[in-house]
Amino acid sequence: MTSSQRLDEANGNGTTRNGLRMLSFGVDERIEIARRLTEAKYLVSNESAANFDRFERRVRDDEWDVIFVDARRPFDSVTRALDLIRRLAVDVPTFAVVDPHQQNRPSLLELGIADLFSPDDFQRLPGVVTHELELRDVRRMALEARLLKDQIKSAGDERTVLAAIGQLVLSSLDIGQVYDELVEQLKIVIPLDTAAIAVADIENDSITIEYVAGRALPGFEKGQVMPMSGFTVASQLARFVLVLDSDTLEDLRPEFPGIANLLEVGVRSVLAVPLIHRNEVVGFLATATASPDAYGPEHVEIAEKISLQISGALANTRLHASITRVATVREILVQLGREAGGARDLHSLYVSVFANIRKLLPIDRGVVALTGKDGRSLVIEHVDGQEIDGLGVGDSVELTDSSISVLSRSHLVTIDNAEEQMPFDPTAGKVAEAGFPSSIRTPLRARDSVIGLITVSAVHERGYVPGNLQFLERVADQIAPVIESLNLLERVQALATAVETTLDLVAITDLRGVTSYLNPAGIRMLGLAEGDTGVGISLEEFVAPEVANAVRQAGFAKATDTGGWQTEISLTPRNASEPIPVELLLVPVRN
8 A cells, every 4th residue: 555554552562664553463473464464565664562551642643544452462451442442543443363262252343343363364464454444434535524514514504593593683672582582593503401591780790590491400590690700700701601511510519509509400511601792791691401511612603603693682682671670760769659658557658668669679578677766676567578487567676786787878688798797687697597598678767867777588599789779778768758757647646646535735836825726625624615626725814924924934945945844833714713723834846
């Protein structure tokens, strides 16, 4: 043959030159093999071979036309050599030399050796080698043809998929409406059991899983919010495609609990591509499959092409969603303000508050708590959602020096910062232990004073982002004055009931002593006519002039300074001849 033929064996001695590599099975056999192949126009030369590691390097680094294996060696050694050949030189014809009466010849044939030779069989060696080399050339041509056919099909599939996705993107203003069709196209060119699309929020350093198709994966549900830094630094997102094979997933298991969840349900390969629009990361396209090492360069290439097609549409959708969200927030706040203004009691107000918040945020438990008189406790006024023992309506929560900070600033808690936020938790972790790892809470302020707080909690580990907290703060600013007013109204109504039924005279007057209110007992005590409202009566007509002067000059001033003034006076009812002693208590009413 004019081309170079090379023969070698595992763990034997051989020769190499610009021609056939020949094994040394023994002097007589080597001479006989060299003679037969030389007569058949093969160029043969000899050299000393090395050990199995040397053989492995040769097979890996050189191109081989023929490989000989000394099959008279232990069967395990022969199997090891053949495994290596299949891994590194799968298309090279392989031959073996055996003893004439060797018992394991059928087993050797089952290993896939092209032919077996005993010393008596060497005479047919050149023809067999030539035949196998020709067959190898045919196989190689067939393999190349098949690869070319596969490449043509793959290129056709790629063009078809990209065209179909392009039509999908153009067919809808909201890409979310065509996610299902998009994933069907993905399946044609990318192996997947699960596909997900996540929207990035660079400002809040988070991503939200917007869409999931295929096999459900724990910890990667639709609507879940994750910190972007849990995947990579935000500024580096646009620089790479993430491909995780089986070994990499195992390596990441200790560091990322989510990876452990994926492995436990059988995921063995993950591909994640950033969706980039105008140099800004707007989201991710991710796929996962149970097949190990499923993603190669060809999958990365097509995934990047697809990401270019859908990133602009996703950016437009995100912009539309942002505008819609702003409008929704405004609408919710307007509606809440309208309902709060019409609320006649605190319970109806609280129900309205959480019903409106729920239009924008996930709420599995919502609470309004008001500060106690000492300012170091919170009394739970209302619970919306799941109850927790010890944290129900009417329960009081004592604040520590650390947790009292909830009355001065807002807090956002997720699984990522729960430990560092623990000192500021007024419930000492009870809410998280009850199954709500995410919470946002903010103070309720009215007239520059903190009157309580409002908090919402979710079962998702990362249920909220800073933007959600800002929305809750706006809600708190809107409802805090209403809560204070309704609380005051309830106290006034309770006081009014007491005033209306008491036997004491109770009156509200201006600084001249003219009444704007007089209770029924006062009307009777002053001897007014039945049906008289008691409004517009000057109380000075019922006391001596000197008493009226003393009350005006001393009593009003002291009541203003100290919050109240008390003394004994005499008043004379209408149509009565004798005065009656009474105890006078003045309390200022400030506007």
